[in-house]
Amino acid sequence: MSAMPPSGKNRWTDPAFYLPVLFISVLLVNPLIIRSTTFTQVSILVLWYACLTASWNLVGGFAGVLPLGHAVFAGIGAYTSTLLFIHAGLSPWIGMLVGGAIAAVVALLIGVPTFKLHGAYYALSSIAFVEVVRIITENTQQIGSLKINGVQGLLVPLRGHAPLYFQFDGKLWYYYIIVALLLIIIYITYRIHRSRMGFYLVAGGEDQEAAESLGINVTRYKLVALSLSAFFTALTGTFYAQLVLYVFPQGIISLNLSFEIAFIAIIGGRGTLLGPVIGALILVPIGEISRIYLSGSQFIGIHLFFYGTIIVLAMLYKPSGMMRSIQTGYDRLVHKLRGASASAQHEGER
Amino acid sequence: MSLLRIETLTKSFGGLRAVSDFSLEIGAGEIVGLIGPNGAGKTTIFNLITGAIPPDSGRVDFNGGIISHLKPWDICRAGIGRTFQVVRPFMNRTVLYNTMVGAFVRVKTPQEAESRALETLSFTGLLSKKDILAKNLTLPDRKRLEITRALATRPRLLLLDEVMAGLNETETREAIELVQRLRREMDLSLLIIEHVMEVVMTLSDRIVVLHHGEKIAEGPPSAVCSDQCVIDAYLGEEYGVACNP
Numbered sequence: 025m026s027a028m029p030p031s032g033k034n035r036w037t038d039p040a041f042y043l044p045v046l047f048i049s050v051l052l053v054n055p056l057i058i059r060s061t062t063f064t065q066v067s068i069l070v071l072w073y074a075c076l077t078a079s080w081n082l083v084g085g086f087a088g089v090l091p092l093g094h095a096v097f098a099g100i101g102a103y104t105s106t107l108l109f110i111h112a113g114l115s116p117w118i119g120m121l122v123g124g125a126i127a128a129v130v131a132l133l134i135g136v137p138t139f140k141l142h143g144a145y146y147a148l149s150s151i152a153f154v155e156v157v158r159i160i161t162e163n164t165q166q167i168g169s170l171k172i173n174g175v176q177g178l179l180v181p182l183r184g185h186a187p188l189y190f191q192f193d194g195k196l197w198y199y200y201i202i203v204a205l206l207l208i209i210i211y212i213t214y215r216i217h218r219s220r221m222g223f224y225l226v227a228g229g230e231d232q233e234a235a236e237s238l239g240i241n242v243t244r245y246k247l248v249a250l251s252l253s254a255f256f257t258a259l260t261g262t263f264y265a266q267l268v269l270y271v272f273p274q275g276i277i278s279l280n281l282s283f284e285i286a287f288i289a290i291i292g293g294r295g296t297l298l299g300p301v302i303g304a305l306i307l308v309p310i311g312e313i314s315r316i317y318l319s320g321s322q323f324i325g326i327h328l329f330f331y332g333t334i335i336v337l338a339m340l341y342k343p344s345g346m347m348r349s350i351q352t353g354y355d356r357l358v359h360k361l362r363g364a365s366a367s368a369q370h371e372g373e374r
Numbered sequence: 375m376s377l378l379r380i381e382t383l384t385k386s387f388g389g390l391r392a393v394s395d396f397s398l399e400i401g402a403g404e405i406v407g408l409i410g411p412n413g414a415g416k417t418t419i420f421n422l423i424t425g426a427i428p429p430d431s432g433r434v435d436f437n438g439g440i441i442s443h444l445k446p447w448d449i450c451r452a453g454i455g456r457t458f459q460v461v462r463p464f465m466n467r468t469v470l471y472n473t474m475v476g477a478f479v480r481v482k483t484p485q486e487a488e489s490r491a492l493e494t495l496s497f498t499g500l501l502s503k504k505d506i507l508a509k510n511l512t513l514p515d516r517k518r519l520e521i522t523r524a525l526a527t528r529p530r531l532l533l534l535d536e537v538m539a540g541l542n543e544t545e546t547r548e549a550i551e552l553v554q555r556l557r558r559e560m561d562l563s564l565l566i567i568e569h570v571m572e573v574v575m576t577l578s579d580r581i582v583v584l585h586h587g588e589k590i591a592e593g594p595p596s597a598v599c600s601d602q603c604v605i606d607a608y609l610g611e612e613y614g615v616a617c618n619p
Binding site: 218219220223224226227230231233234235236237238239240241242 | 424426445446450451456464465466467476487
């Protein structure tokens with residue numbers, strides 16, 4: 025943000041402070057005001073995609089590579105917490121962190137060989153990664169005594185309303201959990217973006233050789249970013265498993281999901297802090313609304329047609345994403361409000 | 375004792391010997407010019423010194439330690455900075471951002487990096503352009519930014535690859551002045567690749583001439599430009615006459 029929020033008690037009169045506070049408040053009270061299950065459900069999905077994309081953005085946005093394999097990390101999160109719950113009775117709240125840790129390690133293992141590839145070759149290798157993992161999962165009935173159930177997937181055992189086991193009787197709970205997760209991911213992205221690591225990721229993404237000549241071990245920073253990104257993607261995966269209480273390979277370890285994440289990021293603005301949120305706000309409702317109102321008719325898959333159209337338009341007219349225009353508009357608004365309050369104060373003094 | 379010491383460095387690409395048995399020493403505070411026709415292996419030598427490509431044989435010592443097996447980022451940390459022949463700033467970022475990336479090698483926090491970057495920018499005269507995106511800079515400014523960015527890593531030896539190419543007379547004079555100030559005020563040693571002979575002659579304490587990957591002459595500017603081998607290989611008869619009336 026170019027307009028820095030001031031400190032002190034005067035900040036409540038500064039738009040650069042109260043506008044973000046206002047947005048977050050709207051985010052928090054919205055589902056309490058609009059009491060519609062569909063609205064809440066779609067909002068949860070928007071935020072869920074925003075979480076996935078914000079995690080993806082750490083490596084796909086700032087580090088300048090195009091990873092298309094993130095569905096695997098979401099799958100690791102969903103499967104790990106569910107398997108631990110079924111077999112060890114471990115609460116998904118803890119299983120979620122275990123899944124995150126496993127995903128972070130897997131990210132390192134897959135990143136070491138694949139980061140030797142660049143551009144489209146890296147993207148292709150990550151596509152292969154999702155496909156291989158999905159096919160293996162689909163064809164594995166069990167590992168030892170661990171039931172994987174192949175194509176059928178796993179049902180999360182029901183516990184009714186059990187907050188300690190990540191199961192709730194209302195959608196609102198899920199809404200607030202995903203809001204919290206999104207705020208955490210965005211805050212961490214913000215901190216990284218402003219740190220040395222953020223500078224190094226950007227430099228390595230723009231020109232690897234030049235960055236290396238300036239003392240940056242580009243691959244190492246990319247690995248750290250990928251690992252962190254995988255961790256949060258896995259948390260988001262566990263959330264999904266607990267929301268729908270059912271995981272199956274095609275549902276979560278899918279190339280489709282990987283592509284959707286990348287589309288949302290590109291349309292929102294790769295490498296911007298809030299681009300993933302903006303992208304999810306634009307694309308997810310279109311997908312959901314067309315799925316809800318047009319499915320079952322002859323328009324099966326129509327949402328993909330809308331996606332395609334929007335992506336083509338975005339590539340043509342906003343190749344660097346919507347975030348830049350929104351940022352400009354926001355800055356102008358802050359400026360205007362500041363001007364208004366300053367002149368009002370001026371009037372008062374006279 | 376010399377700061378940089380290259381011994382019998384050799385590199386082949388397929389059947390082509392890009393650099394063969396190249397040796398060179400650079401002392402502290404010395405400016406050495408590296409000249410030769412296109413394809414003589416000048417940039418390859420830069421890439422070998424900075425670790426961008428590994429040598430087939432030979433070794434490079436810097437500041438008392440062997441660096442020929444190190445990776446580019448470790449060589450930068452050891453104290454060697456470089457610029458690229460085709461400038462490669464981070465185009466979508468500001469001048470200040472570019473410079474801060476370099477400064478981060480020596481400091482950890484963004485505040486320290488920013489203050490060091492600002493210092494370096496004011497030294498190279500780019501301070502007033504700090505908020506401009508690199509892609510909106512003119513060519514001379516991009517070259518200046520490339521030097522600034524390398525300088526922000528606080529090197530002891532700076533390798534400049536054709537930083538004067540494409541500059542007009544005034545810009546060249548300013549660039550020469552900057553290079554001389556680098557040695558005088560920053561205590562740097564420099565190895566420069568340059569095609570503009572007047573520049574090399576003015577700046578260098580010593581000139582090394584490369585032809586087909588081999589060193590064919592080395593010495594003070596006046597001696598090198600009257601050397602018959604150099605005239606035949608690179609300068610041409612006219613220049614030899616002009617330089618040696």
